[in-house]
Amino acid sequence: MDDVRTRVLTAATELFAELGYDATSVQQVVNRAGVTKGALYHYFSSKEELLFEIYGSVIAEQLAGLDRVLAQEMAPVPTLRAIIADVVETTAEHSLATAVFTRERTKLNLEHWHALQAQWRRYQDTVRGVIRDAQASGDFAAVASPEVISWMIFGVTSTMPTWYRPDGPKKAAEIADEICAVVFAALAPSTSDSLTSDRKN
């Protein structure tokens, strides 16, 4: 990404996190980024577009990660493991952007809001499809619905800004491993299930 664009987005993320969206002026973003107002308006048409791009760039990165994982056509367990690792690590990396979005999303215009909602729905529906297919084939136990399982996975990641600290005792990769341990212990087909199920062996 262009250096000026990145500096502007980083400055806006920090200021929105510190002062709130409403209390932050474009002039403050320009000052913090060390660019001219003209340079900012070359990339962003408004303060609102900064807010949109802050989270839009995160979800775009996460969707690209999702597509990369799916392109590998792995079995359900490594697929879901790679998805969880990617979403935990990208959320940790963009913790401030996620916090700003959670707090300020009502300030987005309707078009931008719907665009982000559509991307997020695509992400969520894809993950649910992976779980649903694996439950149908017997690779995952049907312990709960794909909806509730996905809400548990995304609930823990989207609340990371409230509990994750980059300098905390646990690295993002370790947190992802623990989440995977819980998810796969819950989704493991039990021995009795596999003995009594209708699966073709």
Next chain:
Amino acid sequence: MDDVRTRVLTAATELFAELGYDATSVQQVVNRAGVTKGALYHYFSSKEELLFEIYGSVIAEQLAGLDRVLAQEMAPVPTLRAIIADVVETTAEHSLATAVFTRERTKLNLEHWHALQAQWRRYQDTVRGVIRDAQASGDFAAVASPEVISWMIFGVTSTMPTWYRPDGPKKAAEIADEICAVVFAALAPSTSDSLTSDRKN
């Protein structure tokens, strides 16, 4: 709770959710609640105190629920099941209050913020203690740390305002049952564990 106090808090919750905290005036709260300004100021010293009480009353109710569950001195599984059911149902019931808190918590003054943080920490630490003790005794598998397990439980509940609908296909009690199914499937001590563990039988 006093009827006027309840009406004021309900009106404030709705308006903060619809317009945002900053854009809502005390006069609008008074109008919506159908009370006098004097009546509002009899119970609340400021708009900020309304924000504090909106979530403060939810966490107070949840802590009371937690204490009621613990007082029954049940085994770990029914204890954690009752805690999850209570937190899911109270969050569903107070979904708007939870959404307002998530969005507007940075508007709280430091004293109020610390008070809520302390209550939330007491809730979280208590639940972690239940999980930790049950893992130490062998009643729960040590599949992941009590921290990550509790973040998964509270992540799914605190994001409920973004996905739970009172008129949706699933009632809160059903959602709680599914969350419990995932948690207890993950925490079930495996047969091989119980054969090889150091537990006194």
